[in-house]
Amino acid sequence: IRILTEEVATQIAAGEVIERPSSVVRELVDNSIDAGADRIRVRIEGGGKSLIRVSDNGIGMSRDDLLLSIERHATSKILSVEDLFAISSLGFRGEALPSIASVSRMRITSKVAEAVAGHTLKISGGKLEDIEETGAPEGTTVEVRDLFYNVPARKKFLKGERTEADKIIDTFSRLALAFENIYFQLENEQKLLINLPSSEQLIPRLAILFGRSVAEGMVQETFNKSGLSMTVYAAPAEFSRSRADRIYVYVNRRNVKDRLINRAIMDGYGQRLMKGAYPQVVLFIETEPSQVDVNVHPAKQEVRFRQPGLLFQSIMRLVDSALGRRIHIYPGSSTWDREGEVQEPVEVRWEPSSPATKPVSFPLTTDSVQVPLFDDQITVIGQLNRTYILCQDRNGLMIVDQHAAHERVLYEKLMEQVKKSGLEVQNLLVPKRIDLSVSEKRTLEKRGEVLSELGIDVEDFGGEAVLLRAVPSMLENADWDQLLVELIGALKEGPVDKGSILEHVITIMACHGAVRAGHTMSMAEMTALLAQLNRLRLPTNCPHGRPITRTITYYELERMFKRVV
Structure with missing residues (x-):
């Protein structure tokens, strides 16, 4: 057994704290926030591998403090063991700067308000090179160059510049969202990305x-009880995504990743979400520092609560309550319909086209229509709860999920067109402006050619806005504000092969174009849908795997009514 050298021990510690460039950004911005800054500017080059510069107008550091800041376990935020259980700052271990300094070439310039001049400290690979007096504004600027230059094994595991930049954007966004009173700016390759x-x-x-459409749809709800305060901003289930990357959770303004909290949020949405879908939610939790342990993991993104069961139930009820109220929080927006009522659905093209002009009643025997389905004759009875098509066949009562059925029809039609000659395209009479987030715009620029092949013509409109000029004719009437964002999300972290x-x-696309639950269908529309479904290769499941039909046999019905034992 040997005692490790200081250099090796420091690099091991750095490996726990600094995983990638985004870790550096998080630690430095945390320090700026703790320093009381109300303006923080971040600049990166080469995905953060070449340069990360974080400037703030906080309280700054004196020459002596500047020298202490690069020593391990030197901090101004705690003094005793008891302080570990009453942490109110984002940083507290005194590991960030020495860890970063040990795996990069770092320069820190800082000045306190009462000082005539500031000081600049230079350190490379953990070794102090120089400290000198310099002119500087009040605050601190930390410049990190050539990250992991002296740890090639760690450097080779970093992703490409664009991927690392995207990680930084995500980290920066999560930090900025919790401190709306601070002016944040992010530059990438000398271009202002986020202001x-x-x-x-x-x-x-x-x-x-x-994105504006999501923000306009979000609902807000608060909870205050027994020393626990929570505020949730929850987007309706219509804005759900295929990934959980838009679930933002903050505990005392610290962004955390917690499976228990995520599970509580998902349970709060309950059956509003389809299987495999994740909501867009921002949850702020404020509690006494003594009720939460943030000293769990070096990255400080994991926490433990003294009463996790109580927290779980409170979050679940809070989210459920917010979605039940369905009231917009965005200035100038209209009031949502209450839960149980459905907004007017988008128009859906049918073959043959026979739209209903008003809700219709469905008699049990008259006006029933025969269509061949699954090699059997069925009778269309009517529609249940504007969601299910009721039919009867020789086996019993067949229930068809209208959305799942139409989704399968659209999916196979779209796939067939793509394989044959490409989708039929409809140019929009008036191009549609759609506002995206910074990361969504970058993904579109990187992988947008896939959408072009599907007949979706999008062009840059300045900033984070784009113009939608053409769409597949089969989906002309879809909600493209939401659909385009969902498609970009699929491109961002979807499969690799084309x-x-x-x-x-x-x-x-098929999911967004399909008739929704809550849409009143005429007998002719239901008949046409079932006829199209019957001609498909796989009429039993939607593209997501959900069943399209369920049958209650005559025998099961007779047992329900005690006609048989």
Whole structure:
């Protein structure tokens, strides 16, 4: 057994704290926030591998403090063991700066308000090179170059510059969302990517980071009881995504990742979400520091609560309550319909076309229509709860999920067109402006050619806005504000090979284009849908795997009514 050298021990510690460039950004911005800054500017180059510069107008550091800041376990935020259980700052271990300094070339310039001049400290690979007096504004600027230059084994595991930049954007966005009173700016390759002026309200920042359509749809609910305060901003289930990357959770303004909390949020949405779908939610939890342990993991993104069961139930009820109220929080927006009522659905093209002009009643025997389905004759009886088509066949009562059925029909039609000659395209008479988030715009620029192949013509309109000029004719009337964002999300973290990407994107398009639950259908529309379904290769499941039909046999019905034993 040997005692490790200081250099090796420091690099091991750095490996726990600094995983990638986004870790550096998180630690440095945390320090700026703790320093009381109300303006923080971040600049990156080469995905953060070449340069990360974080500047703030906080309280700054004196020459002596500057020298202490690069020593391990030197901090101004705690003094005793008891302080570990009453942490109110984001940082507290005194490990960030020495860890970063040990795996990079770092320069820190800082000045306190009462000082005539500031000081610049230079350190490379953990070794102090120089400290000198310099002119500087009040605050601190930390410049990190050549991250992991002296740890090639760690450097080779980093992703490409664009991927690392995307990680930084995500980390930066999560930090900025919790401190709307601070002016945040992020530059990438000398281009201003995110500009977030300070504000008394969170909503403008939500619109920039989540997209305007999502922010306009979010509902707000608060909870205050027994020393626990929570505020949730929850987007309706219509804005759900295929990934959980838009679930933002903060505990005492610290962004955390907690499976228990995520599970509580998902349970709060309950059956509003389809299987495999995740909501867009921002949850702020405020509690006494003594009730939560943040000293669990070096990255400080995991926490433990003294009463996790109580917290779980409170979050679940809070989310459920918010979605039950369905009231917009965005200025100037209209009031949502109450739960149970459905907004007017988008028009859906049918073959043959026979739209209902008014809700219809469905008699049990008259006006029934015979259609061949699954090699059997069925009778269309009517529609249940504007969601299910009721039919009878020789086996009993067959219930058809109208959305799942139409989704399967659209999916196979779209796939067939793509394989044959490409989708039929409809140019929009008036191009549609759609506002995206910064990361969504970058993904579109990187992988947008897949959408072009599907007949979706999108062009840059400045900032984070784009113009939608053409769409597949089969989906002309879909909600493209939401659909385009969902498609971009699929491109961002979807399959790698082109064929799988196309299939994934078409699945999403079919889902958005299909008739929704809550849409009143005429007998002719139901008949046409079932006839089209019957001609498909796989009429039993939607593209997501959900069943399209369920049958209650005559025998089961007779047992329900005690006609048989």
